[in-house]
Amino acid sequence: MPSHDLTSKIKEIRSKSGMxxxxxxxxxxxxxxxxxNIESGKQRVDHDFLRGLAVHFTVDINALLTDSPAPPQTDDVNCTSNQFIKVPRLEVEASAGNGSEVSSEAGTQAYAFNRKWLDKRGLKPNTLSVISVRGDSMEPxxxxxxxxxxxxxxxxxxxGKIxxxxxxxxxxxxxxxxxxxDTVRLVSRNAQYAPIEIKTPEADGVRVVGRVVASMHEW
Structure with missing residues (x-):
């Protein structure tokens, strides 16, 4: 079983990444x-896992395995391997509240996703984008x-999908x-927000941008 210090450091790396x-x-x-299992201490941390942290989050393995604080990491994930796909982040916020006005959608930066992880879910890299959420209506x-x-x-x-x-x-x-x-209801997770009911969505100018397939969430 991994040591408590090691599991805490790994969890801290993930948390600081906002994932x-x-x-x-x-x-x-x-x-x-x-x-x-690793974060709960139920599974041993193997060499390949440590190497993945070192390569893709630019951490010091020696610091992980000693009593040093959690090692620093860079803002950008290393995407030199063809095993990873860069997905652009759009400069637009989607409201989890009462709505956000749509402005520029130009890509500002990119996030790396494992190609096998995308393939397993049937996701095509050229149809993916990352956007940020604003508001508290979908909490938790x-x-x-x-x-x-x-x-x-x-x-x-x-x-039932988001x-x-x-x-x-x-x-x-x-x-x-x-x-x-022929009515669609947009439902918030937070009960303080009333659902939005849209009759005849196509006639009312509703445009479905896409389905949310994953989130990067900081605990």
């Missing part, structure tokens, strides 16, 4: 359950400032619920 366990696993090319699922991975090719609304939806000039991140009679 969920699922996203962290995707970067390292391992399963989410492995991250869970999505917090203010979280980053979400959007599949721009997935615009067919499925009941989408980025543009409506009345605003961009929302909401869970979709179908109501009989």
């Amino acid at each position: 969920s366990q699922d996203a962290f696993a995707g970067i390292l090319g391992v399963s989410k359950s492995k991250i869970q 699922d999505l917090n203010d400032g979280d980053l979400v991975l959007i599949d721009l090719a997935n615009t067919d609304l499925a009941d 989408y980025a939806v543009q409506y009345s000039g605003n961009l929302f991140v909401k869970r979709v619920q179908y109501i009989p009679g």
Whole structure:
């Protein structure tokens, strides 16, 4: 079993990166359950895992294995390997509240995702984008400032899934619920926010930007 200090350092690296366990696993090319087991002390940290941290998060393995504080890391993930795909972050915020106005959508920076992780989920790199969330209406699922991975090719609304939806000039991140009679309800996770009901979405100018397929969340 890994030492308490080592598991704490690994969890700190993930937390400082603002990543969920699922996203962290995707970067390292391992399963989410492995991250869970390592952070809970149930699974031994092997050499390949440490090497992945060193390469993709630019950490010092020696510092990880000693009593030194958690090693520093750079802001950018190392993407020299063709095992990783850079996904652009768009300069736009999606509201998890009452709506955010859509302005510039030019890419400002990129985030790296493991190619195998994307392939396993049937995601194509050229149809993906990362955007930030603003507001608290989707808490605790999505917090203010979280980053979400959007599949721009997935615009067919499925009941119960979370989408980025543009409506009345605003961009929302909401869970979709179908109501009989050709009505779509955009539902918040936070009960303090009333759902938004849209009758005949196509006629009302609703544009589905894409489905939220992953989030980077800081605990």
